[in-house]
Structure formats: C-alpha cells, structure tokens
Amino acid sequence: MNTDQVQKELASYIGKLLRDNFGRGPETVFVSINQPFICVYLRKFLSPMEKVLISDNHESFIQTSRDILMKNLIPEINAYMTVLTGLTMEEFYYDWNLHNQSGMFVAISNNRANIEQPSExxxxxxxxxxxxxxxxxxxxxxxxxxxxxxxxxxxxxxxxxxxxxxxxxxxxxxxxxxxxxxxxxxxxxxxxxxxxxxxxxxxxxxxxxxxxxxxxxxxxxxxxxxxxxxxxxxxxxx
CATH class of the missing domain: 3.30.1360 (Gyrase A; domain 2)
Known part of the structure; x- marks a missing residue:
C-alpha cells in the first residue's frame, strides 16, 4: 500500500478501536505519516457521559479513566502500525483536549535516520x-x-x-x-x-x-x- 492508503487504513482502524473501547469513537480521524512519525489527530471525540462529567467539573476523572484504557490499547495500536508500515514503534504519546473534544496520538518508530522530507x-x-x-x-x-x-x-x-x-x-x-x-x-x-x-x-x-x-x-x-x-x-x- 502507498502512504495515502496506509493513512486511510490506520484512520479506519483507530476509529473502530476507540469506538469499541470507549463506547463512542471520534467523528473524524486524521493520520499523517512522515517517518519516523505517525501522527493521529482525533476530532469530536467525547461521549455523552463525559460531557456530563465536564459540565460538573470532573475532568480529572475523565483523564484518569482514559489513561487506564490507553495502557491496554497502546500495545495493540503499535502492533497494528507495525503491520501496516513495517516499522517498529519505539515511543507512543497521547493527549486530549476535552473542551475541544479532540485528541492526538504520536508514535515514533526506530527509523531515526531522518524524516521523509529533509526540507521540513x-x-x-x-x-x-x-x-x-x-x-x-x-x-x-x-x-x-x-x-x-x-x-x-x-x-x-x-x-x-x-x-x-x-x-x-x-x-x-x-x-x-x-x-x-x-x-x-x-x-x-x-x-x-x-x-x-x-x-x-x-x-x-x-x-x-x-x-x-x-x-x-x-x-x-x-x-x-x-x-x-x-x-x-x-x-x-x-
């Protein structure tokens, strides 16, 4: 598969994985691959229950519960990224902007020689x-x-x-x-x-x-x- 196809396949996989584990997936998933980085940007990702918790100022509870889920999901996401790209993921980062209903994943592979386009x-x-x-x-x-x-x-x-x-x-x-x-x-x-x-x-x-x-x-x-x-x-x- 070319890079565009890999990005689409990975976006579809992550959307389904989050929906299956969080009860509701993001509305959109944008994937950018530029070795050694795989960047995933999530939009409109907040469940109805989480909206209630935010309105009651319980953001820390949401963050903690998501952290617990992500500990189990990160190995699975890394493994799928490796299958699609042939690269071994050495580092994985994630974060949420709850009020923006958004999130990000950044995986960094072991291919550290340079990024795909040195001009960047x-x-x-x-x-x-x-x-x-x-x-x-x-x-x-x-x-x-x-x-x-x-x-x-x-x-x-x-x-x-x-x-x-x-x-x-x-x-x-x-x-x-x-x-x-x-x-x-x-x-x-x-x-x-x-x-x-x-x-x-x-x-x-x-x-x-x-x-x-x-x-x-x-x-x-x-x-x-x-x-x-x-x-x-x-x-x-x-």
Missing part, C-alpha cells in the same frame, strides 16, 4: 518557536537540554524536548507517582502554552489545537500543534 527540518519561524518553547519550559520546570521540531505538513508541527525534569519530578517518577505528575504537568504546561502570546504570530496561523505528552523513563516530551494556515495568527481571530 527547516521552516519559517523555527528558531523563534524553539525560543518560545524554552521560555514556556523554564516557567514550568527548567530549560530543556535539547529542543527539536519538525513540520510534518502544513497543519502539523511536532516539538520534542529532551532533558526536562527537575529533581523533585525525577523523585516522583522513582516513587511511581506517575499519574499525579502527569495530571499536574498537563494543567501547568497546557495552561502556559495556551496563554502564550507569541505562538500564533510565530506560526503566522491560528492554532486550532495543542497537545503535550511525556515519556517519564526517557525524560522526554512531545508537543503537537495543529494550526490553520488559512487564518493568519496575527489577526487575533477566534
């Missing part, structure tokens, strides 16, 4: 984006040891931060308090990203969605931005 290693605003990410990271914990980013397509930018955890966070990881740490970091880092006044100007586009996820063992984080290039970020559009 450099794109307008890359240096400014890295500077802003460093500032946001410093407010949340510390300056990352390394920041990398890739523009996977016109709407999708992925940022990878290495070496981000401070001493107290590493101790919580050793103590096994991953859920507490994940919950706290979700709130702090996503709030800082949302409040950033520079990001849309840097992208010269409206940010439709932003997501953050962490690999606590690797001391690594993935940030995913979904932008709308048809809406100029400097116009302050909603």
């Amino acid at each position: 290693l450099n794109y307008p605003g890359k240096d400014e984006l890295h500077q802003e990410i460093i500032q946001v990271s410093q407010q949340a914990q510390k300056v990352p040891q390394e920041v990398l980013s890739y523009k996977l397509n016109e709407r999708t930018i992925i940022v990878i931060r290495n070496g981000i955890f401070i001493t107290i966070e590493r101790e919580l990881i050793r103590m096994g308090q991953l859920e507490v740490l994940r919950t706290a970091k979700r709130r702090v880092e996503k709030r800082l990203l949302h409040n950033s006044m520079r990001l849309e100007s840097i992208f010269d586009a409206k940010i439709d969605d932003s997501f953050v996820s962490w690999d606590f063992d690797r001391d690594r984080s993935v940030i995913l931005f979904i932008v709308n290039p048809k809406q100029n970020g400097r116009n302050g559009l909603d």
Whole structure:
C-alpha cells in the first residue's frame, strides 16, 4: 500500500478501536505519516457521559479513566502500525483536549535516520518557536537540554524536548507517582502554552489545537500543534 492508503487504513482502524473501547469513537480521524512519525489527530471525540462529567467539573476523572484504557490499547495500536508500515514503534504519546473534544496520538518508530522530507527540518519561524518553547519550559520546570521540531505538513508541527525534569519530578517518577505528575504537568504546561502570546504570530496561523505528552523513563516530551494556515495568527481571530 502507498502512504495515502496506509493513512486511510490506520484512520479506519483507530476509529473502530476507540469506538469499541470507549463506547463512542471520534467523528473524524486524521493520520499523517512522515517517518519516523505517525501522527493521529482525533476530532469530536467525547461521549455523552463525559460531557456530563465536564459540565460538573470532573475532568480529572475523565483523564484518569482514559489513561487506564490507553495502557491496554497502546500495545495493540503499535502492533497494528507495525503491520501496516513495517516499522517498529519505539515511543507512543497521547493527549486530549476535552473542551475541544479532540485528541492526538504520536508514535515514533526506530527509523531515526531522518524524516521523509529533509526540507521540513527547516521552516519559517523555527528558531523563534524553539525560543518560545524554552521560555514556556523554564516557567514550568527548567530549560530543556535539547529542543527539536519538525513540520510534518502544513497543519502539523511536532516539538520534542529532551532533558526536562527537575529533581523533585525525577523523585516522583522513582516513587511511581506517575499519574499525579502527569495530571499536574498537563494543567501547568497546557495552561502556559495556551496563554502564550507569541505562538500564533510565530506560526503566522491560528492554532486550532495543542497537545503535550511525556515519556517519564526517557525524560522526554512531545508537543503537537495543529494550526490553520488559512487564518493568519496575527489577526487575533477566534
């Protein structure tokens, strides 16, 4: 199968898998494959029960229950991705924007030589984006040891931060308090990203969605931005 066919097949599989396990699947599933990354963007993914819980300010309960389900689903998703692409998935990240009814998965394969189109290693605003990410990271914990980013397509930018955890966070990881740490970091880092006044100007586009996820063992984080290039970020559009 060519890349378009693989993307369609994977989108169909993930939609059905989530519907079978969550009781309701996303309305749309967008898959972008650009080695070594497989990016999945979910829209209109919120069950009626979850809508009730959000209205009663029980978002943490939704996050926790989804985390439990994802622990069982990630190996299955990775295995299916390997069957379709022939690549071994080494890392998997996910996050939800409950109020946007959206979500993301990012899988990273063991094929790390480069991404499919090296021209995407450099794109307008890359240096400014890295500077802003460093500032946001410093407010949340510390300056990352390394920041990398890739523009996977016109709407999708992925940022990878290495070496981000401070001493107290590493101790919580050793103590096994991953859920507490994940919950706290979700709130702090996503709030800082949302409040950033520079990001849309840097992208010269409206940010439709932003997501953050962490690999606590690797001391690594993935940030995913979904932008709308048809809406100029400097116009302050909603």
